Amino acid sequence: DGGITQSPKYLFRKEGQNVTLSCEQNLNHDAMYWYRQDPGQGLRLIYYSQIVNDFQKGDIAEGYSVSREKKESFPLTVTSAQKNPTAFYLCASSKGSGEYTEAFFGQGTRLTVV
Amino acid sequence: GQSLEQPSEVTAVEGAIVQINCTYQTSGFYGLSWYQQHDGGAPTFLSYNALDGLEETGRFSSFLSRSDSYGYLLLQELQMKDSASYFCAVRVFRGSNYQLIWGAGTKLIIKP
Numbered sequence: 001d002g003g004i005t006q007s008p009k010y011l012f013r014k015e016g017q018n019v020t021l022s023c024e025q026n027l028n029h030d031a032m033y034w035y036r037q038d039p040g041q042g043l044r045l046i047y048y049s050q051i052v053n054d055f056q057k058g059d060i061a062e063g064y065s066v067s068r069e070k071k072e073s074f075p076l077t078v079t080s081a082q083k084n085p086t087a088f089y090l091c092a093s094s095k096g097s098g099e100y101t102e103a104f105f106g107q108g109t110r111l112t113v114v
Numbered sequence: 115g116q117s118l119e120q121p122s123e124v125t126a127v128e129g130a131i132v133q134i135n136c137t138y139q140t141s142g143f144y145g146l147s148w149y150q151q152h153d154g155g156a157p158t159f160l161s162y163n164a165l166d167g168l169e170e171t172g173r174f175s176s177f178l179s180r181s182d183s184y185g186y187l188l189l190q191e192l193q194m195k196d197s198a199s200y201f202c203a204v205r206v207f208r209g210s211n212y213q214l215i216w217g218a219g220t221k222l223i224i225k226p
Binding site for chain 2: 090104
């Protein structure tokens, strides 16, 4: 079955640590996205990538980094520079930037700073 | 700036009809999407309106008025499983790419 997979589902980070969230898709989608969701709020775009080896900052990129070395994979690193990282992180993919197509989401990673 | 407004919470009765409104202020507007998200889960796509008018998909319908910067999601014959948060999201062109700008979501509570 095609889909988009995030791991881990739950992640705990100590102060000052970098952590990496995994996102893999087998839908052959060109575009991939990382969103952050805080309680009672909508999704805010962290980074997105329309093609391999290229990515763009979203609205809240500070303290985060990404890579897109393969079409299927778009990992997100939450660095120690992100002062308030506790949130629900969602990865999504879509066919591309042309005619609109729906975004498919992974099940999310809930990150907690301890 | 870009903003979307939708009610934070709506309550309805099982079997009834409910309408969730979304108003937006954006530049570079291309269309309005609706997504459903159950607690702790992933958002799933419901509909997309690029043109004015009503789009119907089973029990769900979505409406757009570009001149009023307004849309709504209509849910009919409500079932308990429809209890979820519903997000409107506008598709805009920013820089050199299309993006989705999301509303804060409407929590739909359904009572028996």
